[in-house]
Amino acid sequence: MKHPAPTRALRVGASPPPPRGHxxxxxxxxxxxxxxxxxxxxxxAGRAWxxxxxxxxxxxxxxxxxxxxxxxxxxxxxxxxxxxxxxxAHEPEPGRFDWTGNLDLRAFVxxxxxxxxxxxxxxxPWAHGEYRNGGFPDWVAERDLKTRTDDREYLALVRxxxxxxxxxxxxxxxxxxxxxxxxxxxxxxxxRPEHLATLRxxxxxxxxxxxxxxxxxxxxxxxPETLLPLYSAYSEGFWxxxxxxxxxxxxxxxxxxxxxxxxxxxxxxxxxxDGLAAADTAEIDDRLPFATCELGGGMHVAYHRRPLVSSEDxxxxxxxxxxxxxxxxxYYMYSGGTQHTGPHGTEQESHATGYPNDVPGLSxxxxxxxxxxxxxxxxxxxxxxxxxxxxxxGHRIAAMTAAVGGGSDDPDELRWAVRSDGSxxxxxxxTYQPPKRPIAAQPDVQVTVAFDDAEVTVPTxxxxxxxxxxxxxxxxxxxxxxxxxxxxxxxxxTRLSDDEGEIVVxxxxxxxxxxxxxxxxxxxxxPAAPGPDCVVRLPGVxxxxxxxxxxxxxxxxxxxxxxxxVLADAPVRADGGDLIxxxxxxxxxxxxxPAPDGFDSDGxxxxxxxxxxxxxxxxxxxxxxGPIPLAVRRRPEHGxxxxxxxxxxxxxxxxxxxxxxxxxxxxxxxAEAFAxxxxxxxxxxTGDTGRxxxxxxxxxxxxxxxxxxxxxxxxxRQPVSEHxxxxxxxxxxxxxxxWVDPSVRGVDxxxxxxxxxxxxxxxxxxxxxxxxx
Numbered sequence: 118m119k120h121p122a123p124t125r126a127l128r129v130g131a132s133p134p135p136p137r138g139h140x141x142x143x144x145x146x147x148x149x150x151x152x153x154x155x156x157x158x159x160x161x162a163g164r165a166w167x168x169x170x171x172x173x174x175x176x177x178x179x180x181x182x183x184x185x186x187x188x189x190x191x192x193x194x195x196x197x198x199x200x201x202x203x204x205x206a207h208e209p210e211p212g213r214f215d216w217t218g219n220l221d222l223r224a225f226v227x228x229x230x231x232x233x234x235x236x237x238x239x240x241x242p243w244a245h246g247e248y249r250n251g252g253f254p255d256w257v258a259e260r261d262l263k264t265r266t267d268d269r270e271y272l273a274l275v276r277x278x279x280x281x282x283x284x285x286x287x288x289x290x291x292x293x294x295x296x297x298x299x300x301x302x303x304x305x306x307x308x309r310p311e312h313l314a315t316l317r318x319x320x321x322x323x324x325x326x327x328x329x330x331x332x333x334x335x336x337x338x339x340x341p342e343t344l345l346p347l348y349s350a351y352s353e354g355f356w357x358x359x360x361x362x363x364x365x366x367x368x369x370x371x372x373x374x375x376x377x378x379x380x381x382x383x384x385x386x387x388x389x390x391d392g393l394a395a396a397d398t399a400e401i402d403d404r405l406p407f408a409t410c411e412l413g414g415g416m417h418v419a420y421h422r423r424p425l426v427s428s429e430d431x432x433x434x435x436x437x438x439x440x441x442x443x444x445x446x447x448y449y450m451y452s453g454g455t456q457h458t459g460p461h462g463t464e465q466e467s468h469a470t471g472y473p474n475d476v477p478g479l480s481x482x483x484x485x486x487x488x489x490x491x492x493x494x495x496x497x498x499x500x501x502x503x504x505x506x507x508x509x510x511g512h513r514i515a516a517m518t519a520a521v522g523g524g525s526d527d528p529d530e531l532r533w534a535v536r537s538d539g540s541x542x543x544x545x546x547x548t549y550q551p552p553k554r555p556i557a558a559q560p561d562v563q564v565t566v567a568f569d570d571a572e573v574t575v576p577t578x579x580x581x582x583x584x585x586x587x588x589x590x591x592x593x594x595x596x597x598x599x600x601x602x603x604x605x606x607x608x609x610x611t612r613l614s615d616d617e618g619e620i621v622v623x624x625x626x627x628x629x630x631x632x633x634x635x636x637x638x639x640x641x642x643x644p645a646a647p648g649p650d651c652v653v654r655l656p657g658v659x660x661x662x663x664x665x666x667x668x669x670x671x672x673x674x675x676x677x678x679x680x681x682x683v684l685a686d687a688p689v690r691a692d693g694g695d696l697i698x699x700x701x702x703x704x705x706x707x708x709x710x711p712a713p714d715g716f717d718s719d720g721x722x723x724x725x726x727x728x729x730x731x732x733x734x735x736x737x738x739x740x741x742x743g744p745i746p747l748a749v750r751r752r753p754e755h756g757x758x759x760x761x762x763x764x765x766x767x768x769x770x771x772x773x774x775x776x777x778x779x780x781x782x783x784x785x786x787x788a789e790a791f792a793x794x795x796x797x798x799x800x801x802x803t804g805d806t807g808r809x810x811x812x813x814x815x816x817x818x819x820x821x822x823x824x825x826x827x828x829x830x831x832x833x834r835q836p837v838s839e840h841x842x843x844x845x846x847x848x849x850x851x852x853x854x855x856w857v858d859p860s861v862r863g864v865d866x867x868x869x870x871x872x873x874x875x876x877x878x879x880x881x882x883x884x885x886x887x888x889x890x
Contacts, residue, residue: 125531127522128567131539132157136404141343144328148292152328154345156404158444158515159329165515167444167507168298170197170237170410171451174246175225176206177481178454179832180218182491183225185880186452187232188690188697189487192672193497194504197235197298199410199447200225201244202282205254205464206457214281223285230289230296237299237331237410240282240320242275245304245386247417247476248457249464265303267312276319283323290326299329301347301410305383307338314341331410335379336387337400346402347447348377349411352434352551353424356385356474359770359856361422363553371433371550373440373521373534377407389473389766408445412438414496415450415484419474420806421770423822425858426484432499433549433587439503440534440545440589442519446507448500453482453489468764468771475765475772477818482827490797490829491878493688493699498669502624505611505673506589517542522564528556539569541593549587553859558584566592575604576632577640583628593636596621597657601636607647607662611673613680615711620731622661622682624668631662649684649708650730661731677713677885684708684732696883700739701876708734713885721881735883741792742879744799749873753780758805758850770855772820773806773847780868782844786875791834793877798828798842801871803864805847805855811836821849823861830875 136156143153153160160166171190178186190198202222208214216222226236243265244252253264262271289295302316317330332338334346350370357364366381378401412435416426435446456479457464463478482489486497507514517536524532524547533546544564550556561579565572573592582588591609594602597619607623614620625631625647633641633653641660645651649667653660663671672683674691683689685707687700696716698705712733716723720740726733756778764771790796800807807826809817811833819826830837848867 125523125533125563126565126567127520127535129520129535129537129539129542131569132516132518139404142329142345144292152291152298154329154406156406158406164512167446167511167515168197169195169504169507170199170447171195171414172449173198173200173452174454175200175222176203176220176457178219180221183228185491186487187229187234188692189493189688190451191232191234192674192690193486194501194508195234195451196508197237198229199237199239201239201246202241203244203246203248203252203457204242204278205249205252205459208254208278209459211256216285222282226286226289226296234296235298236296237301238286238297239301239304240279241303242278243303247466247481249466249470255461265306265312266309267315272315279320279323283320283325287324291328292326297327299331300325300327301331302344303332305333305386307336310339310341314343317343333410335382336384337378337380345408346405347408347410349379349382350409350434350438351379351382351413351416352430353416353426354381355417355419355422355424357422359421359854368526368550368554371437371547372524372532373437373545375401375441377401385473385767406444407442409438409443410447411449412447414448414486417476417481417483418820418822419476420772420820420855422856423820425823425860428494428496428499429549430551431496433547435500436503436587436589437547440519440536444515450483450485452487453485455479455489456481471766473765473767473769477820479818488827490827491795492827501672502610502668506609509611510609513538531559531562533564535566537568542566544575544590544592545588546582547587548582548584555584558582568593573604576606577634580606580629586626588626596655600656600658603634603636606630606632610668610671613673613682619658620661621658622663624663625665627665633660649732652730677887682710694885698737698739698881698883700742700879700881703739703743705737705739706734707737708732715886716883717886719882737881739879739881742877745787745790745875745877747784747786747873747875749784749870750782751870753782753846753868753870755780755846755848755868758848761853770853776808776845776847779845779847782846783841784844784873785841786830786837788838790875790877791838793879795878796830797876797878798830799874799876800826802826802869803849804868805849808845810843810845822857
């Protein structure tokens with residue numbers, strides 16, 4: 118006998134007006150595009166706004182790649198970027214400042230603005246960011262200074278740094294018509310609010326006027342009222358001990374919760390540098406909006422602990438924060454990069470510089486949505502689905518309060534929440550938690566949400582939700598002035614107009630039937646299975662119901678003078694009204710809605726267009742793209758692994774620096790491997806650590822953690838095509854005690870190379886033919 122489904126019901130009321138005028142942020146009335154910070158959300162031009170911000174470090178990227186990375190960030194749905202100003206990179210010697218090349222902060226900010234991206238400048242002076250001495254120049258760290266305090270000598274140096282930095286930004290603040298909307302002072306400083314207040318004062322005295330001043334608020338940080346606390350949430354942490362199977366605070370981030378803080382982030386530095394234990398409680402100030410700046414866009418690795426954060430982890434955590442009430446989605450990192458190299462070599466944190474962790478000397482890939490060398494990961498696509506929705510509906514969602522309907526640490530309990538304004542809203546449900554501690558599928562799910570004037574039960578019949586799903590369904594959504602979508606078991610993505618009128622785009626979830634119910638109770642039958650040609654025609658509007666795979670290929674871009682939807686098999690971005698297709702394979706399909714008359718290409722072969730429902734699609738042959746397998750020794754000879762060493766203030770495993778017994782693997786790369794715009798060497802291997810050399814130059818390093826090692830060969834095209842490159846690899850030895858994810862923990866000791874591939878990446882420009890006026 119089947120038991121009846123449990124009753125799940127929640128009453129939601131109208132959102133109270135937010136407190137105003139009590140925070141020292143925002144701009145005066147009359148300011149163009151005025152930004153105001155209320156007690157519950159941020160407003161822009163008079164309406165609520167959810168900023169979508171991704172961390173991109175200009176100094177860790179080649180300058181010639183800034184434009185591409187910022188273009189992908191914009192295509193991924195970001196409306197802003199954040200970036201650290203690393204003091205050590207800019208003032209390597211007292212009084213000698215360097216703002217040239219990829220250190221040209223002003224040029225980066227201006228370029229971000231050209232891409233329609235706002236900027237949050239993280240001013241330091243202490244930044245952390247896995248940088249040597251937290252970003253302090255060695256000459257600062259070596260002086261007998263009371264750093265990160267109001268010590269007069271230290272503040273004199275800070276004032277000079279801020280004066281030079283802010284001088285570079287003159288005319289770029291939001292009130293001046295520029296893209297800079299905010300600034301952060303210091304980073305992860307938790308017990309000196311008076312010093313943080315002083316830093317803002319100094320920055321303003323140096324001429325920086327921005328509407329939002331922030332500081333990192335996690336770990337129970339004590340902040341002055343002049344700074345808005347921003348929070349973090351990571352699904353894993355390289356900073357944990359190698360005995361930690363999963364950070365104690367991480368499960369909280371996969372539930373809907375009022376908890377904003379993460380008491381575990383930065384605790385290793387607090388213990389190692391200050392000798393203090395982590396905070397055990399954190400209060401929520403309900404006079405402040407719930408805003409984030411470090412939702413884990415991936416995770417770095419240390420020698421002793423090497424997390425394997427998945428794209429699903431990243432996207433599910435981000436959506437859980439929206440369901441919990443976040444009104445600012447900030448990701449760290451959004452683009453990986455390469456550690457800066459200074460007079461002392463690479464500038465990463467290490468045991469040698471007094472830190473508890475040894476991290477790679479060069480790679481700062483972070484498994485971010487955009488990789489160290491421009492690789493586009495799956496979570497770039499998963500997050501873009503959320504960002505399409507937030508950019509369409511964020512002004513409504515920001516003003517909606519969050520109410521948790523159910524869910525705890527019990528893996529068998531349904532986790533669900535509602536964000537509502539009292540008359541409409543969104544239902545959030547999740548059965549996802551990382552595979553190391555999965556939660557159960559949920560049978561017979563049905564939820565009733567009682568609004569001020571009506572109840573909505575969704576679905577009309579209980580539905581089974583498979584494990585590993587994260588959902589958000591619209592409730593009482595206005596499709597047209599006289600047409601309401603009462604409920605849908607599909608995610609709202611975006612809406613736009615073509616020559617026939619408005620199209621509302623929704624995405625189905627694999628394994629869950631799509632149910633569309635209109636306001637009068639009408640059940641809408643789908644004319645086809647969800648996909649690019651599943652179009653429901655209703656009075657005054659059409660619904661486009663995509664399948665999950667198509668939703669992950671969907672972009673909304675400004676092409677040829679108007680917003681268009683794009684479905685692409687490869688990453689795409691807009692540039693000056695053109696479509697740039699970035700492909701690792703020769704053949705790509707691109708579909709556009711509403712479609713231009715045609716495309717012209719800069720060298721690629723095009724066929725089409727072909728009609729598919731409301732779309733027109735083109736087949737693109739990207740010349741020069743595609744993989745080339747390379748010859749490599751699969752089981753290279755090597756000597757014994759170096760004996761484990763421990764170091765740093767917490768006595769953790771240290772990265773080996775003795776490569777005497779390493780396997781030396783030579784790889785020849787043919788000239789045709791450089792026929793595309795970029796060439797990566799992709800090494801699929803198991804071992805401990807690796808270094809890559811072109812001649813005697815170290816060009817890449819890698820701590821094996823279960824993923825392939827990508828090495829950018831493009832800057833070394835001539836020497837590599839003539840002489841190849843050399844890998845130095847150390848063997849895996851399980852008894853060393855390095856922590857890796859359970860999914861890869863069973864590898865054999867030694868070194869094994871499964872494959873080495875030259876990955877040729879082509880950027881193809883498609884220029885839309887102008888439509889007749």
